[in-house]
Amino acid sequence: xxxxxxxxxxxxxxxxxxxxxxxxxxxxxxxxxxxxxxxxxxxxxxxxxxxxxxxxxxxxxxxxxxxxxxxxxxxxxxxxxxxxxxxxxxxxxxxxxxxxxxxxxxxxxxxxxxxxxxxxxxxxxxxxxxxxxxxxxxxxxxxxxxxxxxxxxxxxxxxxxxxxxxxxxxxxxxxxxxxxxxxxxxxxxxxxxxxxxxxxxxxxxxxxxxxxxxxxxxxxxxxxxxxxxxxxxxxxxxxxxxxxxxxxxxxxxxxxxxxxxxxxxxxxxxxxxxxxxxxxxxxxxxxxxxxxxxx
Numbered sequence: 096x097x098x099x100x101x102x103x104x105x106x107x108x109x110x111x112x113x114x115x116x117x118x119x120x121x122x123x124x125x126x127x128x129x130x131x132x133x134x135x136x137x138x139x140x141x142x143x144x145x146x147x148x149x150x151x152x153x154x155x156x157x158x159x160x161x162x163x164x165x166x167x168x169x170x171x172x173x174x175x176x177x178x179x180x181x182x183x184x185x186x187x188x189x190x191x192x193x194x195x196x197x198x199x200x201x202x203x204x205x206x207x208x209x210x211x212x213x214x215x216x217x218x219x220x221x222x223x224x225x226x227x228x229x230x231x232x233x234x235x236x237x238x239x240x241x242x243x244x245x246x247x248x249x250x251x252x253x254x255x256x257x258x259x260x261x262x263x264x265x266x267x268x269x270x271x272x273x274x275x276x277x278x279x280x281x282x283x284x285x286x287x288x289x290x291x292x293x294x295x296x297x298x299x300x301x302x303x304x305x306x307x308x309x310x311x312x313x314x315x316x317x318x319x320x321x322x323x324x325x326x327x328x329x330x331x332x333x334x335x336x337x338x339x340x341x342x343x344x345x346x347x348x349x350x351x352x353x354x355x356x357x358x359x360x361x362x363x364x365x366x367x368x369x370x371x372x373x374x375x376x377x378x379x380x381x382x383x384x385x386x387x388x389x390x
Contacts, residue, residue: 096121099239100152102145102168103188104132106319107210108158110217111187111243112139118242118320123148137141146177154183154239161327162190167197175202175214185236187224187243189263189324191331192253195227198251204232207252209242209259213319215306220244225262259349260335263328267349267367269303277311278383287384288312307368311383316365316372316390323363355359365390 097120101112104126108325116122116138125148126132132141140146145168149155155178157165160328165188169175175184184205186198195207216222224246226233232249240246249258279312280290291308294300301305311314338345352373357363362372371383 097153098151099154100148102154103158105215106214111220114220115242130229145172149174149178152182157188157360159187159188162194165190183236189259189328190256195256196253206236207255209255211262211330225249225255225258227252260332264332264346265327267329268345270307270370271349271370273304273308274374278374310368311371314384314386314388316369318364319365320367321354322357322365325367326357329353
């Protein structure tokens with residue numbers, strides 16, 4: 096039985112650990128806040144430190160908030176040095192592509208494998224997984240990754256993170272389009288819930304319209320993906336775009352909206368579907384829907 100470690104048991108990491116255990120792997124978990132790992136005691140071994148967790152592992156997953164957290168675990172907490180030399184490292188966090196490339200250069204077998212699909216995809220093991228790294232390492236990692244969703248090898252180290260940034264650009268822009276369309280429908284005299292249902296049968300249909308449109312109708316701002324994380328990804332996307340000499344106007348506009356929501360309206364822990372609240376701030380006196388905020 097392969098031994099797998101997962102470091103970071105938050106909204107995404109906890110269900111991912113469960114699915115690895117369901118697939119038959121011997122799973123050890125660790126989290127910086129130990130209480131967030133404790134609910135996994137029924138299916139996983141809980142380690143007291145990151146270094147302890149990776150000892151003897153065949154594969155090590157990281158699922159944490161940002162580049163700084165990944166680097167702190169790998170090198171600050173010495174997890175990279177405590178693992179077997181041939182251990183396969185699979186970082187499913189969303190980090191800067193340059194950091195992923197640096198990790199690939201420092202760790203022999205490293206894959207940057209960010210995921211998309213949110214908490215629902217993590218629970219249902221239907222995540223879209225974009226992987227950068229050596230083809231041979233990707234082949235070795237497929238049994239682990241397929242326990243979590245649908246992996247695709249997209250290029251060398253760093254390419255997985257660039258693919259995830261493209262995903263986040265599309266998500267952010269589409270959330271904005273859905274919010275603006277539903278607000279227009281309401282203010283134009285339509286029942287926005289009925290409009291959403293009607294649009295689900297045409298070219299405008301998408302998971303964003305389905306899942307985030309429903310969140311907007313219910314004013315459910317409890318985070319599956321918090322605004323601060325969406326802003327981080329858009330900042331990273333614009334950094335990559337600048338380095339490539341690209342001007343991406345829709346991405347810039349989305350970044351400005353998410354920056355206002357996160358930093359000036361202090362809604363950083365709202366779900367990213369709370370773009371609707373940005374529209375309300377732009378249009379004083381206009382409020383979407385009739386239910387109370389659920390955050």
